[in-house]
Amino acid sequence: MxxxxxxxxxxxxxxxxxxxxxxxxxxxxxxxxxxxxxxxxxxxxxxxxxxxxxxxxxxxxxxxxxxxxxxxxxxxxxxxxxxxxxxxxxxxxxxxxxxxxxxxxxxxxxxxxxxxxxxxxDPLFDLIRMVPENEKNVLWKNISSIVEQLHTLQVINVQSTCRNCGYFLQQNDGNYCQLMNIKLETNDIKLDCIDHKPVRL
Ligand code: SF4
CATH class of the missing domain: 1.10.10.10 (Winged helix-like DNA-binding domain superfamily/Winged helix DNA-binding domain)
Structure with a gap:
């Protein structure tokens, strides 16, 4: 229950x-x-x-x-x-x-x-802007992970995020964007990226 x-x-x-x-x-x-x-x-x-x-x-x-x-x-x-x-x-x-x-x-x-x-x-955005940076990082890490898991479970669609992008590379020491050639820290992970490349299945 x-x-x-x-x-x-x-x-x-x-x-x-x-x-x-x-x-x-x-x-x-x-x-x-x-x-x-x-x-x-x-x-x-x-x-x-x-x-x-x-x-x-x-x-x-x-x-x-x-x-x-x-x-x-x-x-x-x-x-x-x-x-x-x-x-x-x-x-x-x-x-x-x-x-x-x-x-x-x-x-x-x-x-x-x-x-x-x-x-x-704006009412929500204004509140989020006042949250300390370290707390926002934890918040974003958890929210992006929950969104990703809900996408995997097919509850929601997330079409242009890092995890399903052709430029995304996961390695032992972290995640990378091969387009920008950078390591993706938590606050770099995007939900809706303008440069997203669909992965051909
Ligand atoms: S191009 Fe955008 S969506 Fe793709 S890995 Fe880089 S930052 Fe993420």
Missing amino acids: KNIFDLEIQNSSLDGKITAGFERLSQVFRVLLWEKAKNHDLSPIQIQVLIFLKHHSKNKATVSYMAKEFNLTKATVSDTVRILEKKSYITKSVNENDSRSYAIELTAKGLEMVLLTEDFT
Whole structure:
């Protein structure tokens, strides 16, 4: 019996309290996003897609990639893209090399909306910035490890992190990035890297 919503179980160990704490933290993003969504007549996923498009390269601006990124079905993302296009926040153009796929780009109106909404994580970011550096290192080491293990268990997708990058090298004395030619310390490990190279299986 591992139900952390049973308060006796939750409060009888740190394991239960930490798991419950993560559950509370997951609510933070939902609450903050809904606040923005309400103010701008958009849904949370519509805002997330717009923000994603501003900060990622064209080859990632596809329904398939975003479906994995947000752990949603392609049908849901497709629908989101359709509505955003209807509201003139994005444009779609057919991929010259593959008529079955299309490139998605932000319009000027879309970019304006991103600038109004992308600060939704600020309340948490401001708190994290005040944590001492050594404690942040421990926090990041644990969070990145938990995220990686959840990815391995196929609970969530993490597409552009160091551990599944073609430039990542694990050796006895540590981890390396072969692109930047550096040893990767804990605070160098990235969750979403602009230079990530997918590993060909
Ligand atoms: S290129 Fe980026 S994701 Fe890949 S190993 Fe280097 S830092 Fe990590």
